[in-house]
Structures are given as C-alpha cells and as structure tokens.
Amino acid sequence: MKIIRFFLLFLITAQLISCGKSEKELAAEKLRQAEICFQQGDTLGALQTADSVRLLYRGAIKQVLAADQFKKKVYGELLYRAQDDLDSTNIQVAELEKNFIQEKTEFDRYAQYIHKRQEFQRRWNKSFIQIYLDVRGELYISSNYYGEQWLDHVAIRVYDGDLQAITDTVATGTPLNHHSDFMNTKWEKVSYTDGKDNGVIEFIAQHADRNLKAVFLGKRYYYIILEDYDKQAFVQALALSKAIKRQNALKQAIKEYQSKVG
Numbered sequence: 001m002k003i004i005r006f007f008l009l010f011l012i013t014a015q016l017i018s019c020g021k022s023e024k025e026l027a028a029e030k031l032r033q034a035e036i037c038f039q040q041g042d043t044l045g046a047l048q049t050a051d052s053v054r055l056l057y058r059g060a061i062k063q064v065l066a067a068d069q070f071k072k073k074v075y076g077e078l079l080y081r082a083q084d085d086l087d088s089t090n091i092q093v094a095e096l097e098k099n100f101i102q103e104k105t106e107f108d109r110y111a112q113y114i115h116k117r118q119e120f121q122r123r124w125n126k127s128f129i130q131i132y133l134d135v136r137g138e139l140y141i142s143s144n145y146y147g148e149q150w151l152d153h154v155a156i157r158v159y160d161g162d163l164q165a166i167t168d169t170v171a172t173g174t175p176l177n178h179h180s181d182f183m184n185t186k187w188e189k190v191s192y193t194d195g196k197d198n199g200v201i202e203f204i205a206q207h208a209d210r211n212l213k214a215v216f217l218g219k220r221y222y223y224i225i226l227e228d229y230d231k232q233a234f235v236q237a238l239a240l241s242k243a244i245k246r247q248n249a250l251k252q253a254i255k256e257y258q259s260k261v262g
Contacts, residue, residue: 027053027063031070038074046074072261079257086250093247096240099233100133110134113240115233127224129156129214131201131237137244139237141167141197145188145216150179153188153218158200158226160210165203166217168196188216204234 021029030053038046053060053067101119104111113133123130127145143156154177157166170177176191192200204212208231216222 023057024060024063027057027060027067030057031063031067034067034070038070043074043078047071050074075257075260079254079261082250082254082257086247086254089243089247089250093240093243096236096243099236100240102135108134110136110138113237115237117229118233127216127222128230129158129200129204129226131234133237133241135244137241137248139197139201139241140191140193141201142189142191143167143214143216145186145222147186147222148184149220150186151188151216151218151220151222152179153190153216153220153222155190155217156200156214157217158203158212158214160207160212163203163207163210165200166198167192167200168198170196172218201234201238204231205238208232208235 030049034046034049034053037043037049050067050071054064057063097113100113100115102111102113111134113135115131118128118130123144125146127147130142130144132140132142143153145151145153152172154169154171155167157164159165170190170192172179176193178189178191180187192198204226208228212226212231214224214226216224
C-alpha cells in the first residue's frame with residue numbers, strides 16, 4: 001500500500017510540475033484553496049486541503065509552515081465555537097436538571113437522575129411506566145405493575161389509535177423481570193435496558209400531547225392511561241439525555257482542538 005500511495009503521489013506531483021508551475025507556486029495555490037474552503041464554512045475541506053500542502057510539496061518550506069499556521073487558525077475557530085456551544089449546553093443541562101433529583105446507591109455504577117414526579121415514595125402503589133437516566137445520558141424504562149393478580153408480563157405496548165410502539169420481550173425468571181408480593185398485593189417490575197425499549201421512549205416523548213395508553217403484555221393484559229406528568233417526565237428526560245451527551249461530546253472536542261492549537 002505504501003508503494004502504491006507513493007507512486008500515485010509521484011504521478012500527481014509530476015503532472016502538476018509538468019504544467020510549468022514551481023512547487024512553491026503550486027503549494028501557494030493549494031493554500032489559497034484551503035482559505036476559500038474555510039471562508040465558505042467548509043472546515044473539513046479546509047483542513048484536508050492544508051494537509052495536502054505538506055504531503056505534496058514538502059520542498060516548499062515557507063508554504064508548508066504557512067499551512068501549519070493556517071490549520072492552527074482553523075482549529076482555533078473550531079475551539080471558540082465549541083466553547084461557545086458548551087456554555088449554551090451547560091445552561092440547558094442546568095435548567096433541565098431542576099426537574100430531577102440525583103442519587104447513587106450501592107447498586108448503581110453511575111449516578112442516576114430520578115424525575116421528581118416519579119420518585120418511589122409517590123408511585124409505589126401505582127402501575128406506571130418509569131424512565132431512568134444516568135449521568136452519561138443513557139436512558140432506559142421499566143413497567144411497574146401493582147395489583148391483586150400476577151400478570152407475568154414481559155413487554156408493554158404504548159399506543160393511541162393507529163400509532164403504537166412495543167418494547168422487546170424480557171422473559172420472566174430473569175434478573176430484569178422482578179416479582180414480589182406482600183399479603184394480597186403483587187408487584188412486577190420489568191426493566192428494558194440496552195435498547196430493549198425499542199423506541200418506546202422516543203414514541204412517548206414525541207406524542208406527549210396525545211392521550212397515550214399502555215397495555216402490559218403477559219399471561220394477563222393490564223391497561224393504563226399515561227398521566228400527563230409521566231409523559232412530561234419522558235419529554236424532559238430525553239431532552240436532558242441529549243443535552244448531556246452533547247455536553248460530553250463538546251468537552252472531548254475541546255480537548256482535541258486545544259491539543260491542535262497549542
């Protein structure tokens with residue numbers, strides 16, 4: 001591969017030189033192309049074009065150094081934009097966090113955001129769908145059943161009219177399908193982690209203005225109407241998830257740009 005690459009570069013260089021322009025002139029033209037790309041908002045094209053100056057015209061020392069400085073200018077601009085974007089994202093995260101409490105138990109690898117309207121103390125004797133969010137921005141849901149008879153449910157379907165979304169199946173007898181009882185009361189909690197919500201999170205958030213219903217699918221069916229505050233919990237958790245992931249991505253990008261500028 002190295003031999004082929006060298007041969008191709010040699011042909012390209014030979015062809016350009018044959019046009020009568022010096023290596024310095026060709027390098028200067030390439031650098032001007034990089035400037036035009038940058039002015040047009042094509043930062044990737046600008047960087048790639050500037051890289052080609054060093055790759056193709058190593059003998060044009062002045063232009064190669066100018067290309068290196070140009071790349072620092074581009075990365076400096078990207079750094080400025082990322083920092084500005086991060087400031088805005090930090091404000092968004094802080095505002096959304098007001099709807100949640102943050103906790104970390106001995107069973108949690110990462111701290112969790114619990115929506116204030118879905119705390120256990122408020123909902124322990126209700127059947128509902130709960131959304132979970134951790135500090136990485138990762139989401140999952142659980143279906144929580146409270147009643148007098150076992151459902152042995154393994155999935156849920158959320159719907160309104162012809163619109164619907166159905167989770168993947170989580171089999172009974174597995175750690176993510178938990179059963180408990182006290183006296184004549186039965187509790188079932190099924191957790192849909194690692195994408196097993198199968199789009200239910202997005203579905204609820206996108207259709208929070210509709211009269212969404214859910215059916216717990218098992219040996220028996222059990223129907224609920226989603227409360228407005230539960231639907232809002234999904235909207236706000238999804239928004240916070242996206243903001244946190246963007247925040248983390250921007251922090252990583254800033255580190256990379258700083259290393260390029262310095």
